[in-house]
Amino acid sequence: MIQGFFVTGTDTGVGKTLISTALIHVLRRLGLRVSGMKPVASGCIDTDYGRRNEDADRLLEAANVSADYDLICPYRFMPPIAPHIAAQQEGIDIKTEQILQCYQKLQSCSDAVVVEGVGGWQVPIKEDQFMSDLAVEAGLPVIIVVGVRLGCINHALLTAASVLASGLPVAGWVFNQLDPDMQQLDAVKQTLQAYMPGTMLAEIPFQDDPDVEAIARSFQLSK
Numbered sequence: 471m472i473q474g475f476f477v478t479g480t481d482t483g484v485g486k487t488l489i490s491t492a493l494i495h496v497l498r499r500l501g502l503r504v505s506g507m508k509p510v511a512s513g514c515i516d517t518d519y520g521r522r523n524e525d526a527d528r529l530l531e532a533a534n535v536s537a538d539y540d541l542i543c544p545y546r547f548m549p550p551i552a553p554h555i556a557a558q559q560e561g562i563d564i565k566t567e568q569i570l571q572c573y574q575k576l577q578s579c580s581d582a583v584v585v586e587g588v589g590g591w592q593v594p595i596k597e598d599q600f601m602s603d604l605a606v607e608a609g610l611p612v613i614i615v616v617g618v619r620l621g622c623i624n625h626a627l628l629t630a631a632s633v634l635a636s637g638l639p640v641a642g643w644v645f646n647q648l649d650p651d652m653q654q655l656d657a658v659k660q661t662l663q664a665y666m667p668g669t670m671l672a673e674i675p676f677q678d679d680p681d682v683e684a685i686a687r688s689f690q691l692s693k
């Protein structure tokens with residue numbers, strides 16, 4: 471039974487939020503109550519409702535379980551920089567136990583939780599703690615978003631190797647074309663299919679205005 475996924479990517483800005491929101495739609499269509507979570511976010515704005523992060527907003531909007539913003543995105547930093555540096559600058563100690571408590575609360579009111587990582591897989595969140603440690607603690611299968619552009623094969627295989635070394639399963643990966651002029655697209659896809667663990671869950675072409683619903687429909691994910 472699906473309990474959720476941890477969505478990581480080959481880099482920052484490769485489509486994790488886009489794919490996470492599409493994945494939430496897919497899981498909703500399977501009849502599940504779904505929450506989204508962005509445990510650590512750098513790049514926030516202060517609003518009348520408090521400090522907000524765009525990724526967390528989008529996950530919340532896609533979800534069909536309404537939850538407290540502080541559960542969905544417990545650590546929100548203003549500057550769009552590496553999270554452990556942002557935390558240091560703001561004098562905040564990121565407590566992994568608190569993040570896990572938030573995750574468990576979301577889990578208790580949902581059938582599935584889609585957790586979006588920050589940056590790529592091996593991103594420090596504090597001394598000797600990485601975002602990947604949180605995925606391990608939560609025990610969630612991992613989906614790797616491969617931002618398809620030159621260099622992505624190496625990034626994808628390194629990410630997959632590191633996920634597997636952590637002991638977590640790779641539920642699958644998404645072929646997300648970032649470079650509209652990417653050459654040898656089919657050959658790159660075949661190489662990833664040959665070497666990546668798990669199956670290709672979706673193949674998303676470059677789109678000027680990405681369509682979340684269409685991406686959700688193209689997902690190959692069963693209950």
Ligand SMILES: Nc1ncnc2c1ncn2[C@@H]1O[C@H](COP(=O)(O)OP(=O)(O)OP(=O)(O)O)[C@@H](O)[C@H]1O
Binds near residue numbers: 525
């Ligand atoms: N297939 C695609 N075609 C065109 N644009 C895309 C595609 N996938 C993602 N993008 C665009 O790339 C940008 C980054 O996507 P997104 O915010 O989902 O990445 P991310 O990995 O979540 O980034 P972050 O590391 O900041 O959380 C967005 O503007 C998004 O619309």
Ligand SMILES: [Mg+2]
Binds near residue numbers: 486487488525586
């Ligand atoms: Mg994002």
